[in-house]
Amino acid sequence: MVRQIVSTFEKGYSWFLGAISHGSGLPLLALRIYLFPIMLQSGWKKFVNFEYHLEWFGDSLGLPFPWLMVVLAGLAEFGGAILLLIGWFIRLVTIPLMITMLVAAFLVHGDNGWLTLSDSSSWLANERVMEAKPKKAEIIRIVKEHGDYKRLTSSGRITLLNNGMQLAITYFVMLLVLFFFGGGRYVSVDYWLSKGLNRWKLTHDDRK
Numbered sequence: 001m002v003r004q005i006v007s008t009f010e011k012g013y014s015w016f017l018g019a020i021s022h023g024s025g026l027p028l029l030a031l032r033i034y035l036f037p038i039m040l041q042s043g044w045k046k047f048v049n050f051e052y053h054l055e056w057f058g059d060s061l062g063l064p065f066p067w068l069m070v071v072l073a074g075l076a077e078f079g080g081a082i083l084l085l086i087g088w089f090i091r092l093v094t095i096p097l098m099i100t101m102l103v104a105a106f107l108v109h110g111d112n113g114w115l116t117l118s119d120s121s122s123w124l125a126n127e128r129v130m131e132a133k134p135k136k137a138e139i140i141r142i143v144k145e146h147g148d149y150k151r152l153t154s155s156g157r158i159t160l161l162n163n164g165m166q167l168a169i170t171y172f173v174m175l176l177v178l179f180f181f182g183g184g185r186y187v188s189v190d191y192w193l194s195k196g197l198n199r200w201k202l203t204h205d206d207r208k
């Protein structure tokens with residue numbers, strides 16, 4: 001009796017895994033769609049504000065060949081965003097994007113700690129975040145005394161940007177998933193090109 005129950009469960013679970021495998025590309029598609037506007041905007045801004053980024057890469061970050069670095073980063077992000085959206089060369093395009101995210105995380109945001117926002121209640125709050133707490137309280141006090149606090153905070157409460165590594169590392173992890181799993185079954189150009197290539201190989205081999 002017990003063996004029959006276990007066997008039935010195994011068969012049912014195997015059927016369940018087989019059924020959901022057809023949708024395995026959906027979370028990968030979701031990652032690609034999520035990353036698309038972020039990378040596109042970041043790359044576009046590097047070309048629109050080229051002089052600013054040139055000075056920032058060279059003087060603030062101390063990177064060699066800042067002109068080349070800005071162009072490469074901009075192309076990687078803007079072009080990479082388009083390829084991410086359609087799911088073409090996913091495993092290749094994620095490599096320069098991951099490198100860009102690591103550079104951003106450690107060179108741009110590293111000194112600020114982990115948090116994106118200055119949340120002093122977080123166990124990840126560093127000295128910089130704790131120093132922002134009284135500054136935030138003072139800003140709120142000034143706004144309450146000299147402005148319409150209710151109207152000014154109707155779109156969201158007052159907070160301070162810490163600009164830590166959190167977002168850059170999050171994007172890196174998302175890209176890392178795409179690097180290992182690809183663009184996704186049924187929902188990427190890579191999938192259909194691979195399927196077509198395999199079909200061509202089988203046809204070609206049959207003719208030999």
